Structures are given as structure tokens and as C-alpha cells.
Amino acid sequence: MRENRLGMSLDRSRSAFERAKRVIPGGVNSTVRAFKGVGGTPVFFASGSGCRVRDIDGNDYIDYVMSWGPLILGHAYPAVIDAVRAAAGRGTSFGAPTEAETELAQKVRFCSSGAEATSAALRLARGYTGREKIVKFAGCYHGGNDALLVSAGSSALTIGKPDSAGVTRGTVADTLVVPYNDLDAVGAAFDAHPDDIAAIIVEPYAGNMGFVLPRPGFLAGLRELTRRRGALLIFDEVMTGFRVAPGGVQEREGILPDITTLGKILGGGLPVGAIAGPAEILDHFTPDGDVFQAGTLSGNPIAMAAGIATLRSLREPGVYPRLSAMGERLAEGLDDLFERYEVPHQTNARGAMVGFFFARDPVVDLDSAKRSDTAFYARFFHAMLERGVYLAPSQFEAGFVSLAHDHAAIDATIDAAESALQALLATA
Ligand SMILES: *Cc1c(COP(=O)(O)O)cnc(C)c1O
Numbered sequence: 001m002r003e004n005r006l007g008m009s010l011d012r013s014r015s016a017f018e019r020a021k022r023v024i025p026g027g028v029n030s031t032v033r034a035f036k037g038v039g040g041t042p043v044f045f046a047s048g049s050g051c052r053v054r055d056i057d058g059n060d061y062i063d064y065v066m067s068w069g070p071l072i073l074g075h076a077y078p079a080v081i082d083a084v085r086a087a088a089g090r091g092t093s094f095g096a097p098t099e100a101e102t103e104l105a106q107k108v109r110f111c112s113s114g115a116e117a118t119s120a121a122l123r124l125a126r127g128y129t130g131r132e133k134i135v136k137f138a139g140c141y142h143g144g145n146d147a148l149l150v151s152a153g154s155s156a157l158t159i160g161k162p163d164s165a166g167v168t169r170g171t172v173a174d175t176l177v178v179p180y181n182d183l184d185a186v187g188a189a190f191d192a193h194p195d196d197i198a199a200i201i202v203e204p205y206a207g208n209m210g211f212v213l214p215r216p217g218f219l220a221g222l223r224e225l226t227r228r229r230g231a232l233l234i235f236d237e238v239m240t241g242f243r244v245a246p247g248g249v250q251e252r253e254g255i256l257p258d259i260t261t262l263g264k265i266l267g268g269g270l271p272v273g274a275i276a277g278p279a280e281i282l283d284h285f286t287p288d289g290d291v292f293q294a295g296t297l298s299g300n301p302i303a304m305a306a307g308i309a310t311l312r313s314l315r316e317p318g319v320y321p322r323l324s325a326m327g328e329r330l331a332e333g334l335d336d337l338f339e340r341y342e343v344p345h346q347t348n349a350r351g352a353m354v355g356f357f358f359a360r361d362p363v364v365d366l367d368s369a370k371r372s373d374t375a376f377y378a379r380f381f382h383a384m385l386e387r388g389v390y391l392a393p394s395q396f397e398a399g400f401v402s403l404a405h406d407h408a409a410i411d412a413t414i415d416a417a418e419s420a421l422q423a424l425l426a427t428a
Contacts, residue, residue: 211355
């Protein structure tokens with residue numbers, strides 16, 4: 001039996017990965033899961049409860065990936081599981097309207113993933129404005145959406161290729177890419193194409209090149225520019241929606257976009273995406289308007305049930321202050337620790353979203369994110385894994401806390417981080 005330094009076996013995960021690789025490209029159904037960003041074998045999970053997950057070798061971890069965001073209430077949250085069971089018992093899909101869709105909606109059109117939402121949002125913005133070009137930011141990720149898979153973040157970065165093979169030049173010919181936090185570059189894009197830009201799409205807090213915050217004035221600047229130039233502002237809040245505040249970044253920062261894309265938490269761990277905005281814009285979707293949008297499983301009743309149960313639980317008093325307190329406790333704990341051990345770092349927390357870079361200088365965009373020490377991150381990741389903490393398997397991802405992360409879990413994480421740092425620095 002192969003064992004790592006702390007006696008934890010990953011034998012079953014290893015052989016499960018070997019078997020998976022024979023039938024699934026790369027052994028995974030979503031790129032980041034392959035651990036390319038940190039090396040080693042992906043851990044195969046068997047179950048989760050609260051803030052903890054168990055792998056198929058029987059190892060337990062405190063989880064900071066939380067299915068990449070949807071599980072803000074924790075794994076297997078009883079109210080959500082009950083709602084899913086009840087909905088499934090009534091039938092899994094009808095391809096016809098159900099009342100649950102209306103209950104969850106506030107002028108939104110539902111689809112089945114974040115990528116579908118951003119793709120429909122672009123089409124809507126183009127249809128609405130009659131313009132063709134889109135501005136996106138390097139390092140922002142908007143799902144596996146061809147037109148936006150240029151300088152994309154997340155797993156596109158993990159594999160070291162922010163641009164995907166198979167995306168034609170024609171498909172991205174109308175995608176203008178500018179650095180995050182660079183209003184001058186956005187202004188220059190409008191100067192170069194004064195009447196052609198349909199929309200700016202932005203992760204208002206970027207969570208797919210690591211966790212990178214907008215500089216003061218950046219989002220307000222985008223709002224002002226788009227308004228003045230007749231373009232729409234799309235906030236991709238698939239990750240930040242219901243996470244950094246009940247109303248996402250737009251509520252926190254007091255800046256209202258024209259179109260919002262949502263997903264992840266909205267589906268409570270089931271496949272959901274949504275495009276939201278004022279009726280004046282949304283009504284351009286078919287059947288009332290002329291911008292096509294459709295999906296066989298859109299507004300799926302089980303996903304709606306999970307979403308309704310999740311949002312209902314999030315509405316209970318004290319939820320968001322608690323999430324923020326946990327996020328801050330984790331970020332501050334790590335910050336103190338890295339400080340004491342003189343490890344160059346940048347740490348951020350907003351609500352239930354946390355991130356850190358092993359970087360000397362502030363990270364404000366993709367270039368500065370890429371200057372972080374990814375090799376050290378990979379070693380830190382594995383040292384934490386051995387100590388029962390599951391971080392994102394890449395420096396270029398954010399971390400997520402849930403309602404199930406309590407003081408004890410956060411403090412155990414900080415202790416594990418101290419032990420990991422001691423081990424790493426001793427062998428450096
Ligand atoms: C995860 C994510 C997406 C894609 O959502 P999928 O459901 O994976 O298609 C889009 N935008 C952002 C900001 C995301 O974090």
C-alpha cells in the first residue's frame with residue numbers, strides 16, 4: 001500500500017482515476033478536477049455532510065471547494081435534500097411549465113448551467129442593442145462558452161491555456177479582451193469601436209483567476225461608460241450571486257447592471273443557470289421577443305425545488321453575517337499565519353468567498369495573478385490535503401465557506417495550515 005507522509009492512503013482514488021481515464025477524456029468531466037494545477041491524483045469523493053467530505057479511501061476533509069460554490073448551506077443540507085426527494089417523487093422533468101419556476105423567478109429566464117446563461121445573455125445583449133462586439137476581461141471565466149473562451153480563467157488557466165483549441169477565429173472575432181481593473185483599456189475599446197459594442201461582461205468580483213477584487217471605482221466606471229456609449233453591462237454573478245451578499249456584488253457595491261447571469265447557489269447543487277434583468281430587456285427573449293432561448297431541461301422541477309429550498313434557508317436571520325464572519329476568520333487566520341512565517345501573500349474575503357495568492361505584490365488582474373508562486377501553492381495544497389483540508393486544486397480559484405463551516409472547522413484549518421507551512425519551510 002502506498003502511503004503518504006502522514007499515513008493517508010489514496011489507493012482507491014488512484015485506481016478509480018486509472019479506470020476513469022480509460023473511458024472519460026482525461027478521466028474527468030470538468031477540467032479542473034484533474035489536479036493539473038497542483039499535480040498528483042484527483043481525490044474521488046464518496047459522500048459529504050456539512051463542511052466535510054469523505055473520499056473513497058475513507059479519508060475525511062474540511063471542504064473549501066463546496067462543489068465550486070453551489071453548496072452555501074453545506075453538503076447534504078436536510079431542507080434541500082428533502083425538497084429534492086419530494087420533487088423527484090413527483091416526476092423528474094416535464095418539458096412543460098411548472099409553478100416552481102415562477103416561485104423561484106424574479107424576471108429571470110432559467111436554463112441549466114452558468115455557461116448557458118452567459119451565452120444567452122450575450123445573444124440578448126446583441127439582439128437588444130443591434131450591435132455585435134462584446135468586451136470581456138482577461139482572467140474572467142464565463143463557462144464553456146465559445147465566444148468567451150478567450151483569455152478565460154478557471155480551469156482554462158489550470159491547464160496553462162487560457163484559449164481553447166476548437167474555438168474558431170470567427171467565433172471570437174467580436175470578443176474584445178482587456179485587462180481586469182483597467183478602465184482606460186475599456187475606454188480605448190469603445191473609442192476603437194464606438195458604435196459596435198453590445199455589452200461588457202464582467203465577473204464583478206473575479207473568482208476564476210484566484211479571488212481578485214475590483215479597484216474602487218472600477219465597477220462604477222463600467223456602469224458609467226456603458227451607459228454613455230449605449231452598451232449593456234452584464235454582471236456574471238454565477239459565482240458571487242447569493243454568496244457575497246443575498247443580492248450578490250450588485251447589492252454590496254450598489255451598482256445595478258442591465259443583465260445578470262446566475263447559477264451555482266441558485267440550483268442548490270443541481271444544474272441551473274439564469275439570465276435576469278428588467279422586463280424591458282428580458283422580454284426580448286422568445287416567445288415574446290426575437291432573441292431565441294430554449295432548453296429541454298430548463299427550469300427543471302428538481303433543480304427548482306433545490307433552488308427554492310436553498311434560497312429559503314438563506315433568508316433565515318443571521319445567515320449572511322455568519323457566512324461573512326467565517327470567511328473573515330479564515331482569511332485573517334491565514335493572513336496572520338503567512339505573515340508570521342514570512343510567506344509572501346495576498347488575502348481577500350468578501351462574504352462567503354475567500355482567496356489567497358502566494359504573491360508579493362497586490363493582485364489586480366490576470367498578469368499579476370500569474371506572477372504568484374503556483375509551485376508553492378501546489379505544495380501547500382498537497383500538504384493541506386494530507387492534513388484533512390481540501391482546497392481548490394489550483395492557485396487560480398477562489399475558496400468557499402458555507403453555513404456548515406463553524407469556528408472549530410476554521411480553526412482546525414488554520415492549525416493544519418501552520419503544520420503544513422512548518423513542514424514545507426523545513427524542506428525548502
Ligand atoms: C462557474 C461559472 C460559470 C459557469 O457555470 P457552469 O454552470 O459551470 O456552466 C460562469 N461564470 C462564472 C463567473 C462562474 O464562476
